[in-house]
Structures are given as structure tokens and as C-alpha cells.
Amino acid sequence: MVSVAATRVAHPTVENVWEALAAIPDPEIPVVSIVDLGIVRSVEWRGDELVVAVTPTYSGCPATEVIMADIGRALEAAGCSKHRLEIRLAPAWTTDWISPAARKRLADFGIAPPGAAAEFARAIDTSALRRGPRAEVACPRCGSARTRELSRFGSTPCKAQYRCEDCLEPFDHFKPH
Numbered sequence: 131m132v133s134v135a136a137t138r139v140a141h142p143t144v145e146n147v148w149e150a151l152a153a154i155p156d157p158e159i160p161v162v163s164i165v166d167l168g169i170v171r172s173v174e175w176r177g178d179e180l181v182v183a184v185t186p187t188y189s190g191c192p193a194t195e196v197i198m199a200d201i202g203r204a205l206e207a208a209g210c211s212k213h214r215l216e217i218r219l220a221p222a223w224t225t226d227w228i229s230p231a232a233r234k235r236l237a238d239f240g241i242a243p244p245g246a247a248a249e250f251a252r253a254i255d256t257s258a259l260r261r262g263p264r265a266e267v268a269c270p271r272c273g274s275a276r277t278r279e280l281s282r283f284g285s286t287p288c289k290a291q292y293r294c295e296d297c298l299e300p301f302d303h304f305k306p307h
Contacts, residue, residue: 142208147173147180150208157196158286161239164197168227171218180205180213185223187288188307225306236304237270242277242292244306267303269294279303 142150151173152165164170164184171183182201186194198215205213225244228236233243245265267277274296281291284302293300 141175141178141180142210144173144175147182147205147208147210150204151182151201154197154200154204157193157200158288159236159239159241161235162228162232164201166229166232166235168229169197169223170201178212180210181216182213183216183218185218185221187223189219191288225304228304240270240301241289242267242270242301242303244304265306267292269297269299270301271299272297 148165148170151170152163154164156162156164156167167187169185169187171185173180173182175181182205184194184198184201186197194217198217201215202213228243236243245267266275267279268275269277269292272294274294276295277292278295279290280293280300282305283289284291288305289302290305291300292303
């Protein structure tokens with residue numbers, strides 16, 4: 131007679147799952163992982179089911195479906211056949227959750243990483259048309275602080291297009307929020 135304990139299949143540790151998720155690149159910015167971006171909020175076993183909570187960078191992010199599918203495939207490959215993915219919208223994602231290593235990889239890739247969200251003025255009255263003081267955005271190529279915003283929208287909605295006034299190179303800036 132086989133005991134119930136002997137028939138249980140061992141599942142990956144939470145640490146192993148985090149490692150598997152850390153290998154998933156962001157589909158829009160492949161030099162950073164979804165873990166480095168801070169969008170994977172939690173990983174936990176609830177009985178024999180693995181639950182992974184994800185907070186998209188914003189509620190309309192077009193990459194969310196791709197990210198969720200990538201997570202599902204990574205979990206299957208890691209041996210987590212029974213899993214559930216939850217989208218958690220509160221608290222809202224903030225660029226403050228991006229890891230220091232990811233900020234460096236963004237800059238090395240040519241995208242100016244965001245400063246702390248608290249450094250940027252937040253409008254309380256959404257009808258106000260004026261902007262708060264502009265935070266310094268350093269050029270990821272030459273490091274100059276003499277940069278100029280060309281467009282509020284860059285290659286993706288979460289980035290703005292800038293140009294360096296010293297080296298004259300255009301670059302994306304990951305908008306803080």
C-alpha cells in the first residue's frame with residue numbers, strides 16, 4: 131500500500147519560481163525582466179496551487195497579455211502545472227518599484243531611467259494645464275543634464291522622447307509614475 135505522503139509530487143520552491151520569473155524579459159524593453167520592473171508582486175503556494183500576482187505598469191498596457199502568457203509558460207516549464215495568475219491593480223504600479231540593476235540596464239540600453247516618482251509634481255486638479263517643475267533627465271549616452279523633451283510619448287506609451295543638447299542624440303525616457 132502506497133501512503134498519501136509518498137504519492138505527493140514535490141513542487142518548486144517559491145525561490146525557484148522567482149528565479150524562473152526573473153528570466154522573463156519585458157516584451158517592450160527586453161533588457162529588463164518582469165521581476166526587475168517590479169510588476170510581479172507576489173508568489174505563494176496556496177495548498178497545491180501556485181498563485182502569482184502581477185501589477186501591470188498601467189491598466190491599459192498592451193504588453194499585459196503577452197506577459198501573462200509568458201508567465202504561464204515559465205510556470206509550466208518550472209513544473210507548476212496547477213497555477214493561477216492574478217492581476218492586482220491596487221496599489222498601482224510605480225516606477226519606484228524598478229530595481230537598481232534594471233535602471234542601470236535601461237541606461238546602458240539608451241533609455242533614461244525614471245527618477246523617483248516623488249520627485250515629480252503630481253497634479254491634484256486634473257483640469258490644470260500647467261506642469262510642475264521639470265525633473266532633470268540625464269542623457270543615457272553622455273550623461274549631460276542638458277536635455278529637452280521632444281514628445282510626451284516615445285516608442286511606447288510609458289516613455290517620453292527626449293534629445294540631448296550636448297551630443298544631440300535622441301533617446302527615450304521611462305516616465306515616472
